[in-house]
Amino acid sequence: MNNDVKPLTPVLTKRWLSPRSWTIRTYEQLEGYTALRKALKAHPDQLIQLCKDSGLRGRGGAGFPTGMKWGFIPQGDGKPHYLVINADEGEPGTCKDIPLMMADPHSLVEGIIITSYAIRANFAAVYVRGEALHCIRRMQAAVQEAYAAGYLGKDILGSGFDLDVVIHSGAGAYICGEETALLDSLEGLRGQPRLKPPFPATSGLYESPTVVNNVETIASVPFIVNGGSDWFRAMGRDRSPGPKIYSLSGHVTNPGQYEAPMGTTLRQLLELAGGMKDGIPLKFWTPGGSSTPLFTADHLDVPLDFEGAAEAGSMLGTTALQLFNETVSVPWAVMKWTEFYKHESCGKCTPCREGTYWLVQILQRMVRGEGTASDIDTLLDICDNVLGRSFCALGDGAVSPITSGIQYFKDEFLALCDTNAASTGKHALAGAH
Template sequence: MDRPGHAGPRGVPAAAGEEVGEGDVVDQLTPVLTKRWLSPRSWTLKTYEQLEGYTALRKALAAHPDQIIQQCKDSGLRGRGGAGFPTGMKWGFIPQGDGKPHYLVINADEGEPGTCKDIPLMMADPHSLIEGIIITSYAIRANFAAIYVRGEVLHCIRRLNAAVKEAYAAGYLGKDILGSGFDLDVVVHAGAGAYICGEETALLDSLEGRRGQPRLKPPFPATAGLYASPTVVNNVETIASVPYIVNGGADWFRTMGRERSPGPKIYSISGHVEKPGQYEAPMGTTLRQLLELAGGMKDGIPLKFWTPGGSSTPLFTAEHLDVPLDFEGAAEAGSMLGTTAVQVFNETVSVPWAVMKWTEFYKHESCGKCTPCREGTYWLVQILQRMVRGEGTPSDIDTLLDVCDNILGRSFCALGDGAVSPITSGIKYFKDEFLALCDQNAKYEATELAGASA
């Protein structure tokens, strides 16, 4: 097979077969999810149909819905939105014959700091998502699907709306799709820019016209989701993978990646690298390999720390260059794969400063529903800002860890857990930097005291 397709500085993948560098930096792979991104007007229906577009849909409509669910289970596809839950299993949770309408909701509210894979995918190849939506809706017996897109990305919303309109005109959406008797309507819904709406139940509340806040679980969306009906909520990249599985088969999909985390993945690489962008590679690719694809560290300044899946995942250091970036590999090393938002920082960056900026984001985006997250993130910001100003004390580190402990596992949703991850991991690996800020304050106080005595 050819070398991997990869995204350059502007998020455009290399053509299949393009040389990436000396030797094989990743397992050999023909681009899958990004294979159309370089095609002229890749976002149009005409281009999509010329490149195997909607062939998987015809194959799926000729099969029984349960066969599609089983094929997805056999493929081992896991959610690409961060949690990594087996997709086919999630589809299988939808009760059948219950007399209720079923819904499919696409979580395209890409708000995790550092994450930039779903929007480029929807911009370059929106019909792969739409075809995946139709197949998935057929499998779970849903006749209505909604794509919940982050409100700030107007260009993406317009392109999705244009693609949905094309699909309706071609008979891929609407009544009696391709003469199969299956009906499906799809709407594109723009959010209002709230990070919390990336949490699936907060997204559902927002979609229903209410304030976006997480719901108490159970009940889970599979039985009581959108409008209290059975609902599947999946990430963009997850659903865009479905047509390739239907066409290629479960065994083919498993030839990529690792046994418990198979398939290709789009890694978003940003920060201090020569060529930031989106890089498609097999699940389990290491940062060392990704850095080679991205041209190495910018200006040759050595790596200091990095996030494997956005700022809500515990930090890694240069010692973790060879950790396989799949769900098990990241977890075994003490972090999470998350959304594979790989943020790379060199030795010029202060860890306490970076942690403070992330914590300010989480404090701002906390929905305020639960006390641990609402109050905890506020106090974490106050302490970190004071420390970065050089006014901290050694006891502040213990206070930070104590507040984190009172948030972790006690907040209503995962936002609280994500907010404490950079703090606890930053102190774990770079405690000296936090202590150094306290030393600055101690020296300042000693100088002030000596001056007063004189």
């Protein structure tokens, strides 16, 4: 092992390999619900401040400071407050939240109780992707165990704090990973993004103050309560502290979840994962799922935190690292991703609905070998009309692989056009004879 890859004491994943790690019995044997007892003795505002001091940022992709989001909830407004956990996890390549809920559901449940206490919410909902049936059942079982142990329900541990938690099954729509579309879906409406402002902090679920957080974000909270903000900040980088679960998939020897401090590089993660599969060199990769601009083999040493990824021209996103070796055609991969976004566009806004449709038409034609050089300009022009002009971030995410793919691998797109030009020329010559 290279010296710069230090062995890490796991935090978020420390219980994952314990026998029956998903049960409350195992969880309590391994410091489970000790953070809750500590939190209930503190004032809710102290917990919000602790979260701010820790520097915890949202692990769902945007990286918004979690403590700040909690602090936006107006207090003493006479309205019910809600906590909603975004466990939809539909981003291609992302697979960290479902393993966490499968292996250690009580870390999420405990985080939910502490967070709800901090924001004065008496109802919390976990919105789980509908296809993850095994995960939904495991979360439901964990919630039932927590009720039976007195960690949920009325007067939790004699604190006077009441909380009910519901596990809600989505119906498999990618758009419901967008927080306001998720809220509409939770209310029984069609999942479509809402106009902002007003923001969920003041007008969220049932038009009441709501915090929407990702699974990994809330599962980090009990560790922060027990370890303190300085302990949490000792991991990762100054502006992006703490541990992170990186999902490695694709052409890698040992795909899976790798916990490492924020700011770890792909070179270090690849070393942990046994390198590229069959030794075929890396060609391109996504740092945070397919809606983040592509990176190439030149980006192996980019620090994978919010600032590092952005400075290199991409986004950290959900740290879903999809790795592709030199056998993969970039235009083909970009086409497959664009087909996904076209299928998952909710159709609410014209730029995304129409843009993704035409992008798919052009890319499919190019991959069939029927493209022309002007198609590349047309693709970029459509992308320019979608980026920043869509109702939500789905449109922005849909164009990221296309623009970055053309930026780094324009030759491959041109080669498809050259193939078409050559074959068209042959047909023309044959016609002349």
